[in-house]
Each structure stands twice: as C-alpha cells, then as structure tokens.
Amino acid sequence: MALQTATSTDVSAPDAEAGYPSRRRAWWTVGVLTVLSCLSLLDRQIMALLVPDIRRDLGLTDFQMGLLQGVVFSLFYVTFGLVFGWIIDRYSRRSVIYAGVSFWSLATAACGLAGNFFQLMLARFGVGAGEAALNPAAYSIISDTFPRRRLSLALSVFGAGTYIGVGVSLLLGGYLISAFPKEGIEVPILGHINAWRAVFLTAGLPGLVIALLIWTMTDPPRRERLAGPATSVGDTVRYMRSHWRFYTGHFLGTAMLAACGYGFQTWSPTFLLRKFEIPITQVVNILAPISVIGGVAGGLMAGWVADRLFARGVRDAHLRYFIAAGLAQAVFLVMAMTSSRLELFIVFLLLANLMSGYAGVGPAALALVTPNNYRGQISAAYLFVTSLLGTGLGPTVVGAFTTYLFQDDSKVGLAIALNAAICAPLASLLYIFALKPMREAVDQVERRSAPPSSAA
Template sequence: MAQPSPTEDRPPTGVPGLAYPPERQGWFTVVILTILTTLSVLDRNLLSLLVIPIQADLGLSEIQMGALMGIAFGLFFCLGALPIGWALDRYSRPLVIWAGVTVWSIGTMACGMAQNFWSFFAARATIGAGEAVMGPGSQSLLPEFFPPERLGFPMSIFSTSIKVGAGISFAIGGALTLFITPGASYDVLGLATLRGWQAIFLIVGTPGLLLAFLAFAIRDPRVSQRKKVRKAGYGDYVQMVKANWRFVVPHHLGLLLVTTVAVGLQAWMPAFYERVHGLSTAEIGPSLGLAISVGTIIGLPLHGKLADRWFAKGKSDAHLRYVAATTLAAAPVALGIFLVPNPTVSLALTGLYFLIVSGYLSLPVTILQIVMPAEMRGKAASVLIAINGVLSLGGAPLLVASVTEALGGSQAVGQSLMLCSLVILPLSALAFWLALPSVRLIMASRTWI
C-alpha cells in the first residue's frame, strides 16, 4: 500500500477535499450517536440486574450465567464488528447504524422469550452482533466533524453514553422491578404467560425499533459533500499494522486490559451488593446506576477537555499519557470499593473510580482516529472492538466467575473483583506508557511510519 511521504500534510479530515461541516451539525451528530449508544448499553447490561431470577427459572449455573453475560455477547460482537467496519468504509454510515440498532433491539426482545440456556445464548448473540455497529460507526464519523485538536472533547461527550447506558440500565431495571416482580408470572391478555424478567426484556427492547430511525437524521459528510474515500481492504490494514506494531500492540493491549476490569465490575457488582451487603434489586439498580453515571458524566468531559488542551499545546502523546496516569490512579480506589463495610461508602467509591478511570472510554480511540487514514477508520475501530468483544466483553464476566468459584463460591465475588482490578489496572497503565514513543514519532511526521 502506497504511503504518503512524511512531509505531505494529510488534510485534517483525512479525506482530500472534504471540509468540516458546521460545528452545530457535528454536535447534533454527537447527540444522536449518544442516544443510540446509551440504548445499546442499556440493552446489553440489563441481564446483569436479573441474574438471580433467571438462574432460578432456567436452572443455570454461575458459569452459564457468565457465558451469557460474556461469551454469547462478546463472540458475536466480534464477528459482527469486522463486516460492519468494511461496510462503514464503503456505504452510507447512517444506514449501517440503523440496521445495527434494529438487529440488537430484536435480540433484546428475544431474551424475553428465552426458555433455556441455548435460546438465551442465541438472543444475546443477536444483541452482540447488532451492537458492534455503534463504536466503529461513531469513531468513523466524528473525526470528519471536528479537527484533531478539538476531537477529544466531543469524543468524550459521546463516550459518556457507554457508562450512562450502564447506569440507566440499572436504574430502569431496578424501577421496573418495583412494578414487575422478576420471579412472578404474568398473564398477557390470556394469550401467554410470562415471567416478570421476560416482560422486562420485552418492555426495554421494543422502543429500539423506533429509535433506530434517528440514525437517518445524521448527515454523512462523505455523502453530503459527494466525496468518496479511497478503497482499502483488511489486507492493507494488516500491512499498516505490521509497520507500526510498536504503537498498535501496546495501545490495543492497554485498552483491552482496562476494559476487562470495567466489564467485570459492571457485570458482577449487582451480585456483589446483593450477596455481600444484602441489598435488594430495587435498591441496587438506582444506587449503582447513579454512582456509575455521575462519575462518568463528570469525569469524561473533564478528561477530554484537559487532553485536548494538552494536545493543542504540542504534547502529541497527551491522550495516552493522560489515560496511563488515570488508570494507575484508579487502582487503590478499586481496592476500597470491596474493603469498606458500609455499602453507601462503597457505592461512593464506585462513583469516584469511574470518575478517575473514565478517560479510557474516549482518549485511546481519539488518538487512534487522529492518526488513522480515513479509508481505514471504520476497519481500525472494528478490529479494536472485535478484540475487546472476544477478550474483554466476552471473557471478563467469565474470568470473574472463574476466580469467584476458585476463591470459594458466590460469596467471594467481591474478593474476585478486587483481585482482578489490582492485577490488571497497573498492567494496563504500563501498556499505554510503552506506546508513547511510537505515537510521538507518528504525530511528528503526521503519517504512519
């Protein structure tokens, strides 16, 4: 693949002749993408709040529940991401996003009809395949609306949807359990009998079929300005990665590790508060949702603004240097979450943890998209998401479940989460730090070396 020379200035959008749209259009796009991503995370995480009634009704083991939360979703999240990345670099991105939202909404509703492990597995796989669209779609679009020195802040605002969606899923799920008892049976117009948890999945999944059409409110700059991106396949992407592995490998590894901790916490913290602190589902949902959401809403825009300011002053490795420091700083807070005896203090520390660490949701992908040629943005985001889909989203819940069982069973879930956090977070910070020399070199030449 032909490479631009180091002296050749690549246009800010990465697409020759493609001008930035008006800023208000960029922020409108951020709002739409945030709404749809919040919906995706809501649908994804609802299962975590309903673990106990589902286990009781379907007779599932701890490992099977871990597989439903992890492998069933993560494997197909990975499989869906690669063709989605290919489609995003070639076709209308709003159309591809609409299709993904529709698919995952059908999967959420299918969870409400599951009768056994394998039907539930298929429904979760459908959710994973559809939800793989939002990360690559958003990361591909936003660099064409905002210049590099101002990209971190909108990417951070958008990324709040990931944790806000988790918080909303706990809050909405907890609120619904006040009106619909998850373990009770309900007659639906004399046509069918549903368990409460099944009804909750159906109620949460249905609106997505309508909200999917919000994607068509986005104006794709490539289409609206009648510009085409130069075609490049995954073979071209592999060659570029081989030439720049000193940046790509530690960058991807650092993000994989910190995401593994976040996914494990998100999946098993409801069970921790129920088993260890004796809180009810109705108490856990709003409280945990508030802690995660508030910490992320405050932290992410702050991290994005600070990183943008640092980057604009000439610190070309600002995004990764910043996230390495905050990831390491979050480790002792994670320790406190599971050691304090008071659940209120524990929940407050959970909010503080996500406030400190939340930069991982936006800053690593921001610098990746800044240095990435436009014809590879969708594929680069999809590969990154595919890796996280299998190893993070797929493996983290199962990893925590396995460590929990090795430590003595269900009551050891807090010890398991604490151990995983203390081991993995410092390794993540180290990986980001190892990528700093290469990202400085890439940014110095404004092209891939």
C-alpha cells in the same frame, strides 16, 4: 500532502472555516449517536440486574451468567465488528448503524423468550452482532465531523453514552422489576411470562423506533484520506504492521482497562445484593447515579485533559492519561470491594468511575494515528480486541474466580478486586510500550493526509 483541518487558533470561529459542519449540526450528530450508545448499553447491561431471577428459572451458575454477559456476547460482537469495519470504509455509515440498532433491539427482546441456556446464548449472540455496527461507524463519523483539536472531547461525549446507558439500564431495570408483578404477567400470543422476561421485551422493542433518529443526521465527507484507490484488507494490515507497537500497546492496554471496568460494572449489582443484603430497588438507586455522574464526569475530564495536552504538543497525551487513571481506578476498586461499610463502598466506587474515561479518549487516540482509509477496519479491529478481552473476559473471569477459585458466591467482591489488581498494572505497562510509537505515528499522519472526499 497537507492535512486538511482547521489551522485557526480562535476556538470561537465557525468550523466551516475548514469545511466542517456547523457546531450545531456537529453536536446534533454526537447527540444522536450518544442516544444510540445509551440504548446499546441498556440492552447489553440490563441482564446484570436479572441474574438471581434468570439463575433460578433456568438453573444456571455464576460462571454461566458470566459467560452470557461476557464471552457469549463478545464472540459475535467482535466477529461482526470486523465485517462492519470493512463495510463502513466503503458504504453509508448511517445505513449500517440503522440495521445494527434494529437487529440488536429484536435480539434483546428475544432474550425474554429463551427457555434454556442455549436459547439465551443465541439471543445474546444476536445482541452482540447488532451492536457491533455502532461504534466503528460512530468513531468514523465523529472523526470526520470535528477538527482534530476538539476530537477527544467530542468522542468523550459519545463515550459518555456508555455510562449513561449503564445508569439508565439500572434505573429502568429496577423500575421494571418493581413494576411487573413477581408472579409475572399475561401477554397476548405469548401467554403467561415471568417478570424478567417482560423486562427484556420492554427494553428491546422500543429500539426499533429510536433507530429512526439516525436519519436526522448526515453522513459527513470523509477526511484525512490517503491518495489512491479504496484500501483493501491487505492494505490495512500492512499499515497496522508498520505501526505495530502503537496498535499492540493501545489495543491490549485498553482491553485490560475494559476487563477491569466491565468486571466491576457487570457484577456490582450482585455484589451489593450479596454483601449488604439490600433490595434491588436500593441497589439501582445507588449504582445508577454513580455510573452516570462518575462515568460522564470522568469521560469529559479525560477528553478535556487529552485535548488540552495534545494542543500543547504532547502527542501521546491520551496514553499518558490512562497510565495514571488506570492505576488509580484499580486502587479505588480494591478499596471499594473490600469495604465493610456501604458508605465507603459508594465513595470509592464513585472515584473508580471518575477514572474510567477510556470510552472516548481511546478511540480519539486511534483516530489521530489512523488515516481515514483505514479507520472503519482498524476501529473494528480495536473493538475486536478490547471487546474479546475486555467485555468478554472481564465479567467471565470474575464469575470464574467466584465459582472456582474462591468457591463461594459471597466472595464476588474479592473476585472483582482481584480482577482489577491484575488488569490495571498490565494496562499501564502496555501503554508505556506504545508512547513513542504514538508520537511518531501522529506526526506521520499529519504529514501524509489528503484532502476530503465525498461521503459514500
């Protein structure tokens, strides 16, 4: 069956030539999803700025804070991601996203009401469960909105929401921390609450309004579907088994890069506070521009390079890019975290962020290999692995290294460096394992894809 995508090489031609939405409509869709991605990262990462205050008020250790930012969040994120993946392949993707955004916004606000580690853990479970809806649905929608030749760039723009969200969380968190009195504030019904609790409430509740943006975009027709009835979980598993080398190498390789990235992303504010003893307002003014400029530029660069190479016939371009970028990122992180000068730390951390463009190009590689019938479920499986091992283990391992290996809170920089030095080489080996299978799988999908069908 022929692939139903654009064949024209004239990039200025309207995408309606192949039944795709207009470019304005397509990029509006990406814009809305990117805003929601920023919101998810804000609600997920703002805890990184509140580590000292939460530790003091609730009596927690670095290891416990690592759990809250890593494994505790990821357990529900990955578990509900599998459920949402099945739903996304069958029902309205917009409805799934709206429900998820509303739920994680309420859960973020609930973090500010926690009175002990257990209650904060339950609230973080809720954040993870709600955020699990966004990425699988967004990957599926964007893959049906853009031609394959421009998919990596579109998904990289969406992936840029990750880095913008981190930057916004740092800036907004720093602003709110400085805006609220250190002694706390009085809130109707709740009474007196500490400043860090007010930050969670202020960050979470606006999401209930922002979620309404999802209704300004459409749920596009589903493309590149295999002929036949709706696929079951068993069908999806059999398809993955037939391409097990690609999925194993890609999933685990990206998980290792995510563990490296989330490890330094989560603990960088604490590193600056402890290493250079600078105020939190200066910390956010340093880290926010690095995250936004480095992350966005790096993501767009990765998408542009992958699209250009793929258009030239390099069918495994996405994985090849990350083999080089992952190793470079590890080198820059080790240099940043072992530097005794703040200026050198800033330069090397910016370079490390420029190498962290997997948030968009990783899902693009997945979409190129996976027929639409399976994309929701396989995207959820991808997020299950990359989040459990990446988002889950990265921050937790860094906290464990600090608490148990070095037994010194001031050595958090060495813990970040060690985590990067382990994860990046492993990622490169796993990507090498998946190169040939990706080339073969891309060719197979292009031969077997079916015409578009109506959206759910």
